Amino acid sequence: MRRLLLPKRVTALLADADGYIPPQLLPVRDAPLTVDRPASTLGWLNQSPTAAALARLATDSRPVDHDVLDRLGVDLDVRQLRAIPVNTGVLPERNEPLVSVERWLGQVLADRPGRHAVLVRPFAEWVLLRARRRAQTRPFTQAAAADIRSRVLIALQF
Template identity: 40%
Template sequence: MVWIRHSSSAKLLTALPAQQAEITHELLDSLPQDAPMHHIRETLVATGVLPRRHEALAQLELWLTDFADALPPHQARIIRPFAEWQVLRDARRRATRHRYTAGAATGDRVDIRVAAMFLNWLDTQELDLDTVAQKDLDLWLTSPPPEDKESAPSSAGPSSGA
């Protein structure tokens, strides 16, 4: 009874019939992807209510949609094809062979984020991807990411022995 009254998963489970739709992966995909949602989805798959799917790949695809939607349009026009044709194509191929893991999905998210970071860097340098030169790439590769620049002074704290 405590679980039913206080659990986020239980509240989500009781709210699903109010959607007035068949419970499918697509319905669950349209809801916030948080821990209670993942728990409910795993339970519905384990009990046979939903068919098994390659969850790491499906979550990567959902994440990519949200990530690309949040980008400026000129960056999304570059990131979406890169992610679809390079990252997701390889992920789908590996998933069909059952060789795609949650760790691989994490690595793929990193690859996509780094590509977006590069595009952000180009914007801050007022450079165009069409005209970027090797010296520009070398500068980007040898420059610390903006987060590192901001946190550099505080990194000389107790853990660095200072």
């Protein structure tokens, strides 16, 4: 019975009032229909804040991309929401720890006096450039992101 309810719930979540689902989100619609435990998925669709955010995303007139998701914030629900279009092939994967450092850097420098930011920005951008290059050949981890944050904060203390 729940296997029959699942397609209706997914469609209701992603469709507009006329039942239209943006073509970009069709893989997202189809993914839950193949699960082994439809009852769990149905419960998640009915109760999860991430599912509710996915519904809001589906009604947004903008195409789904990483920038749209970035504007939603960086909390756990947004990370879980991002995983859905990435895992279904709607969005390409990206190096989230590296992106988080880039976003953090913009925020931390914006919060400092202008003369501090002017002095530290070239150093911080150099560190990020090296990190981007390394990330092309090996994983860029949360530990590497923490190391960059630490270096920039030390530079700001000078």
